[in-house]
Amino acid sequence: MKVVLTGSLGNIGEPLVKELVENGHEVSVISSRASRATEIEALGAQALIGKMQDVAFLTWAFTGADVVYLMETMEAVGDMFDTAVDFNGAISQIGEHYKQAVAASGVKNVIHLSSISAHTNKGNGILLFHYNVEQSLRSLPEEVNIKFIRPVGFYTNLLSFIRNIKSKGLITSNYGGDQKEPWVSPLDIASVIAEEVDLPFEGRTVRYVASDEVSPNEIAHALGRAIGLPNLKWEVISDETLLRHWLGIGFNAQVANGFVEMQASQGTGQLYEDYYRNKPVLGKVKLEDFAQEFAKAYNVAEF
Template identity: 70%
Template sequence: MKIVLTGSLGNIGKHLSAALTKKGHAVTVISSQAERAKDIEALGAIPAIGSMFDAEFLTRTFQGADIVYLMETMEAAGDMFDKSVDFIATISQIGHNYRQAVEQAGIKKVIHLSSIGAHLEKGNGILLFHHRVEGILHTLPADVAIKFMRPVGFYTNLYSFINSIKNTGAIISNYGGDKKEPWVHPLDIAATIAEEVDMPFEGRKIRYIASDEVSPNEIAAALGTAIGRPDLQWKVIPDEELLAKWLSIGFNKQVADGFIEMQASQGSGFLYDDYYRHQPVLGKVKLADFAKEFAAAFEQE
């Protein structure tokens, strides 16, 4: 099949591109960076260099595809320290461009990388943009089959704690404790999407993706052991204190507020209500596996 992937060769895209080309699919990878072309070709895929903010480019690139894979990231919208960016509105525009390109190119099969929390129109913090884009794609004609993939929190997001660990000796957040929550590795996300490519498309489908279910304290213990700091603690501070810290280092206020609300929703379990109603089979990459990757990254910084 001819498959077009957005998202370039990011944490998921590089694994997904490799998996699909290995299966014999003709894969085109969209990237905004011309220097990525050689890396895309090295995976056996075809590079398409352009912008997700260019609906005409997307339409041309989608033409003739059997399946398009759509994803949007905060990085595509701008720098999280740029106070002028409205991330929710900017990413929603990407959603509108996708919708236009899918309809004009006559695409009938779509896989959309969404997120945990996309079922919520409030209380999900910065994840609101996923809810908005899902809603935009739902307005496509009924004969367009869409698979909404909803991964949970990425293990790779834990890399953001490296500086905190090195500077304060602790992981610092506005929630924590012993309550388990789901996490996922990009490899398991890519494997799930590659599996869905070869499964029937019909109507609108939602599938959650997770690798393991562990508590903040279990994460601290696993990462601490892996980096040679077995006493590493996951420290909880009030929302207001964490928000003040983030704003003081220059975070965009919408982003800072959004992450505070999202993490509070993680701590209360509100973010996971729909996940537990549609709990998936867990993937292969467990916390212990990721802890080794974390230790390698920790040593390099």
């Protein structure tokens, strides 16, 4: 099949391209950076260079595809330290561009990389834009089949703790403790998407993706052991303290408030309510596996 991917060659895109090519699909990859073309072609895919904000380009890129894979990221619209960026607005607009391009191109099968909590516009903080994009795509005509893939929190998000561990010897967040929560590896996400490409498309479906379920304290123990700090602690601070810190280092206010709200929802379990109603089979990459990757990044990081 002809498969067109947005998202270039990120943590999900690269393994996904490899798997789809190995499965015999004709793969094209959209990237905004011309410098990515050589890497994309080296994987056996065609490079399509253009922007997600360009509906005419997207329409051209999608035309003739059997399946289109859609994703959007904060990095695609700006720096989290740029106080002028409206991330929710800009990413929600990309969703509208996707909708217009899918309709104009005649594509009938879509896979959308969404997120946990995209079923609601309440209490999900910075993840609100995933809800907005899902709603845009759901307004497409019924003959357009859409598979919404909703991963939980990425293991790679834990890399943001490296600076604090190196400077203060601990992890700090506005939630913590022994309550387990789901985490996911980009490799498991790529495998699920590749699997869904080959499965029948019918109507609108939702599939959650997770690799492991562990508590904040278990995360601290696993990461600490991997980096030689077996007594590493996960310290809980207030929402106000965390927000003040992030604003103090220059975070975009929408981003800072959005992450505080999202993480508070992690602590109460609200973020995972629909996940547990539709719990998936867990993937292959466990926390202990990621801890080794974390240790490599930790050991070379300089702050």
